[in-house]
Amino acid sequence: MTVPVFEEYEPAIDCTCAGCALQRRAAARAVPVRYGGHPAAHGARRALVLATAAGVVLSCGAAGAAAAAGQSAGAPRAGQDPEPVPDTPQGEKGPLKGSGASGPPSDSAVLRKTTRAEIINRAKKWVDAKVPYSMEKYWSDGYRQDCSGYVSMAWNLGTNEWTGSLASYGTRIARADLQPGDMLLFHNPADPSKGSHVTIFGGWTDYTRTHYIAYEQARPRTRKQSTPMAYWSNSDRYVAYRYKGVSGGSPGSGSDTAFPGAGQFGPGANNAHVTRLGEMLIARGGKRFYAVGPGPVWGEADRRATQAFQQAQGWKGKEADGLPGPDTWRLLTTGAGRDIPAAVTGGSPNTSVAFPGRGYFQPGQSNSHVDRLGRQLVKKGYGKHYVSGPDPRWTEADRRNVEAFQRAQGWRGGAADGYPGPETWRRLFA
Missing domain, CATH: 1.10.101 (Muramoyl-pentapeptide Carboxypeptidase; domain 1)
Incomplete structure (x- = not known):
C-alpha cells in the first residue's frame, strides 16, 4: 500500500496554477474564529493531503453529499440546467458604513418594527438598482453588498450582520408557514465561506409550493427569480426564520394584514x-x-x-x-403580487384599442389601422423614420419605427422585428 505523503506549502502570491489560486481565495474569504469561523482556516500555512486512504474517505464524503443534494427538494428538475452555486463570501458583523453609517451595534438595541410590505419594498430597491455583489463595498444606505448585508437591509436591522448572526434576529418557523419577508438561511459553521447563503422569501410561485420567488444578493448583482424550495444546492440545510420585529401576520389574524372591511x-x-x-x-x-x-x-x-x-x-x-x-x-x-406597471397611465379599462390582427401590417397593405398605428408612434415619440408623416400605406418607415418602440421595451431578435403583435399594440396604446 502506498504510504501517505503530507506536504505543507504556502501558495505563492504570483503563481497562477489552480491549486494556489484556490488556497489564496480560501484564505481571503476565511471568517475570524470569534465569529464562528474554522480555526484551521487561519493558519499561516495549509496542509495538502495526498493519500490513498484519505482519498477514499474524502470521496465517500463527497459522494454522500452529492447524493443528499440530489435527493433534496432544491435539486434541478429533469431537463433543466442546474443553477450555479452562489459564490457568496461574507464580511464580518459590524455597523453601517458610508452615508448610512450609524454607531456601533448594541447588544441591548431594541428591534426595529417593520411590516412585510416594507421588507419586500426594501428588497426590491436593490433589485431595481442592480446593486453589484461585493463583500468589501457598502451601498449608499450603509449596508454591505453581500447576501447577509442584503437581508440586514431588507429587515432594517441598522447593522451589518452575517449568516452566523442573522438567526438571532428571527424566530424559526416551518417552511409551510413561510410568508413574504421571511428568510431562508443556510449557515455552515464548519467553514462559513463554503455554501453559506441567505435569501428573502417573496411568495410561492404556484399551489405546488415547489418553487418560490427569492430575493437575494449573489454574483453578479441583486436578483429576484423563481427558485426551488429551499435552494439550488444544500436545499435540505436551509432553515426558515421570521423576523422578530415584523408586525404583519396571517390574513384575518387581527394583524396589520387583516382586511378592515x-x-x-x-x-x-x-x-x-x-x-x-x-x-x-x-x-x-x-x-x-x-x-x-x-x-x-x-x-x-x-x-x-x-x-x-x-x-x-x-x-x-x-x-x-x-x-x-x-x-x-x-x-x-x-408585498406579494405584481406592481403597477409604468406603461399603464390611466387605470381605466377603456384606455386601449383592440389589436386588429397581424395581416393589416404587411408590405402592400393600405388601411386605417396602419394610419392609426403611425399616428400613435409619433405621439409616443417613435416617428423619427417618417419623412412626410404616417399614412394608410404600410412602408419601411412604419416597420423601423415599430422596431424602435419594441427595442425600447427591452425586446430583441424576433420580438423586435418591426411588425406589431398583440403585446406591442397593447403597450403602444396603453
Whole structure:
C-alpha cells in the first residue's frame, strides 16, 4: 500500500496554477474564529493531503453529499440546467458604513418594527438598482453588498450582520408557514465561506409550493427569480426564520394584514385605512395617481390607483372595480403580487384599442389601422423614420419605427422585428 505523503506549502502570491489560486481565495474569504469561523482556516500555512486512504474517505464524503443534494427538494428538475452555486463570501458583523453609517451595534438595541410590505419594498430597491455583489463595498444606505448585508437591509436591522448572526434576529418557523419577508438561511459553521447563503422569501410561485420567488444578493448583482424550495444546492440545510420585529401576520389574524372591511373604502369614506391604502399603492407604483396625499378622505385617485393595481394582477370586471377587497388588501400588505406597471397611465379599462390582427401590417397593405398605428408612434415619440408623416400605406418607415418602440421595451431578435403583435399594440396604446 502506498504510504501517505503530507506536504505543507504556502501558495505563492504570483503563481497562477489552480491549486494556489484556490488556497489564496480560501484564505481571503476565511471568517475570524470569534465569529464562528474554522480555526484551521487561519493558519499561516495549509496542509495538502495526498493519500490513498484519505482519498477514499474524502470521496465517500463527497459522494454522500452529492447524493443528499440530489435527493433534496432544491435539486434541478429533469431537463433543466442546474443553477450555479452562489459564490457568496461574507464580511464580518459590524455597523453601517458610508452615508448610512450609524454607531456601533448594541447588544441591548431594541428591534426595529417593520411590516412585510416594507421588507419586500426594501428588497426590491436593490433589485431595481442592480446593486453589484461585493463583500468589501457598502451601498449608499450603509449596508454591505453581500447576501447577509442584503437581508440586514431588507429587515432594517441598522447593522451589518452575517449568516452566523442573522438567526438571532428571527424566530424559526416551518417552511409551510413561510410568508413574504421571511428568510431562508443556510449557515455552515464548519467553514462559513463554503455554501453559506441567505435569501428573502417573496411568495410561492404556484399551489405546488415547489418553487418560490427569492430575493437575494449573489454574483453578479441583486436578483429576484423563481427558485426551488429551499435552494439550488444544500436545499435540505436551509432553515426558515421570521423576523422578530415584523408586525404583519396571517390574513384575518387581527394583524396589520387583516382586511378592515369593504365599508372602510369608497365614496364618503374618511379613515386611517384609506391613508394606508394610498401609501401602499404608492409604494407599488401608483404615485402618479396622487397629485397630493394620500389622505384619509377617499377620492378618485384612490379608486384609479387601486384599479391599476388590480389590473396588474390580470383581474377584470368586478375584480378590478377600484375598490379593495380581501385579496387586494392581502397582496398589498404582504408585498406579494405584481406592481403597477409604468406603461399603464390611466387605470381605466377603456384606455386601449383592440389589436386588429397581424395581416393589416404587411408590405402592400393600405388601411386605417396602419394610419392609426403611425399616428400613435409619433405621439409616443417613435416617428423619427417618417419623412412626410404616417399614412394608410404600410412602408419601411412604419416597420423601423415599430422596431424602435419594441427595442425600447427591452425586446430583441424576433420580438423586435418591426411588425406589431398583440403585446406591442397593447403597450403602444396603453
